[in-house]
Amino acid sequence: MKFEEIKKLDGEYLAETYGRYPVAFEGGKNATLSGVDGKEYIDFGSGIAVNVFGVNDEVWKNAVVEQLNKIQHVSNYYYAEPQSRLAALLCERTGAKRVFFGNSGAEANECALKAARKYSFEKYGEGRHKIVSLKNSFHGRTLFTLTATGQDAFHQYFGPFVPGVDYAEPNIADVRRVAGKDTCAVIVEPIQGESGVNPLSPAFMSALSEFCKKEDILLIIDEVQTGNGRTGTLYAYEQYNVVPDIMTTAKGLGGGLPIGACLFFEKTEHVLRAGDHGSTFGGNPVACAGAYSILSRLDQDFLLEVQGKSEYMRAKLRTMDGVKKVTGLGLMIGLDVKGDAKAIAKKCLERGLLVLTAHDRLRFVPPLTITKTEIDEGLSILREVLQA
Numbered sequence: 428m429k430f431e432e433i434k435k436l437d438g439e440y441l442a443e444t445y446g447r448y449p450v451a452f453e454g455g456k457n458a459t460l461s462g463v464d465g466k467e468y469i470d471f472g473s474g475i476a477v478n479v480f481g482v483n484d485e486v487w488k489n490a491v492v493e494q495l496n497k498i499q500h501v502s503n504y505y506y507a508e509p510q511s512r513l514a515a516l517l518c519e520r521t522g523a524k525r526v527f528f529g530n531s532g533a534e535a536n537e538c539a540l541k542a543a544r545k546y547s548f549e550k551y552g553e554g555r556h557k558i559v560s561l562k563n564s565f566h567g568r569t570l571f572t573l574t575a576t577g578q579d580a581f582h583q584y585f586g587p588f589v590p591g592v593d594y595a596e597p598n599i600a601d602v603r604r605v606a607g608k609d610t611c612a613v614i615v616e617p618i619q620g621e622s623g624v625n626p627l628s629p630a631f632m633s634a635l636s637e638f639c640k641k642e643d644i645l646l647i648i649d650e651v652q653t654g655n656g657r658t659g660t661l662y663a664y665e666q667y668n669v670v671p672d673i674m675t676t677a678k679g680l681g682g683g684l685p686i687g688a689c690l691f692f693e694k695t696e697h698v699l700r701a702g703d704h705g706s707t708f709g710g711n712p713v714a715c716a717g718a719y720s721i722l723s724r725l726d727q728d729f730l731l732e733v734q735g736k737s738e739y740m741r742a743k744l745r746t747m748d749g750v751k752k753v754t755g756l757g758l759m760i761g762l763d764v765k766g767d768a769k770a771i772a773k774k775c776l777e778r779g780l781l782v783l784t785a786h787d788r789l790r791f792v793p794p795l796t797i798t799k800t801e802i803d804e805g806l807s808i809l810r811e812v813l814q815a
């Protein structure tokens with residue numbers, strides 16, 4: 428189909444939820460995508476931090492196809508090897524005790540929030556149900572995770588919201604002010620991604636972890652975007668020297684297929700039991716087989732390479748005309764630029780570079796396998812656009 432035909436059908440038949448850029452992709456290799464317009468694009472977005480090994484990765488495809496040739500779905504009434512293997516690997520790599528699989532970041536967080544309430548209910552009885560989240564956070568689009576999203580812009584139209592969620596500034600004094608005797612959990616992103624790629628400070632994270640421990644408030648770390656090698660360590664919390672009680676991840680874990688995981692650590696290991704929670708598609712064997720292939724390759728050597736690429740990109744960005752500030756960790760990069768970020772993203776696309784925006788910043792989350800050549804090509808397009 429030609430681009431104009433695709434666009435026409437989309438405009439007529441799809442819910443109007445997305446403001447789309449005028450391009451459709453049909454293939455590519457690693458961080459170079461090909462559009463149906465026959466043009467090539469350097470990808471600094473990887474489908475929003477999803478395609479960690481780029482597109483058309485042979486190893487991942489083989490893992491997925493091998494599973495597809497066996498069985499594509501089994502109900503969670505039965506056992507399935509891909510799910511068991513992936514859960515074991517996730518626990519081995521993180522120190523978590525158990526995993527619940529869903530199909531998205533929102534579902535992973537929904538599971539975490541429900542489990543936090545149950546933990547507290549069983550230990551302290553009714554009423555200790557409050558969730559504290561941070562201002563400018565993003566945790567998903569289901570009603571509970573949307574409520575936990577600390578941005579007013581998302582809170583129009585859909586009320587009444589889930590009761591018992593409150594918002595704090597990312598400093599310990601404000602968390603203490605907002606959290607009360609009725610609080611069961613605090614949920615944080617190590618780097619607030621959607622709101623501009625702002626890392627939490629290490630001092631705040633460790634104070635928060637200490638506070639939560641002391642009050643028996645569960646610390647939920649949302650690594651939906653920051654996880655799976657994105658920041659140069661397997662999970663970003665490792666760089667903060669804290670251990671979560673619950674950690675959620677999704678986006679990059681599946682390498683392109685939908686999967687979400689909610690990881691339970693020591694305190695929360697036994698909270699969810701038979702009948703408490705579930706998902707028809709959760710832990711789908713094809714998604715899990717792909718995720719296993721991704722996770723098993725995110726080893727120390729690979730992560731060191733990610734750190735090297737991050738340094739390389741950041742060094743070049745810091746000295747680029749029109750760049751005011753470079754934020755984030757690893758290959759999750761925020762960029763304060765002179766001029767309007769959205770307009771710059773559009774111009775980049777016209778010249779063959781895909782970038783994301785987050786509030787008034789540019790956001791880069793390229794495939795972790797992006798090559799130096801692809802980085803250089805992308806950056807030279809960005810340089811041209813910023814100079815124009």
Ligand SMILES: *Cc1c(COP(=O)(O)O)cnc(C)c1O
Pocket residue numbers: 530531532533534536565566567568616620621649650651652653677678
């Ligand atoms: C993307 C994202 C989510 C939501 O994930 P979906 O898969 O879109 O439901 C939740 N939390 C964070 C930090 C995210 O970046």
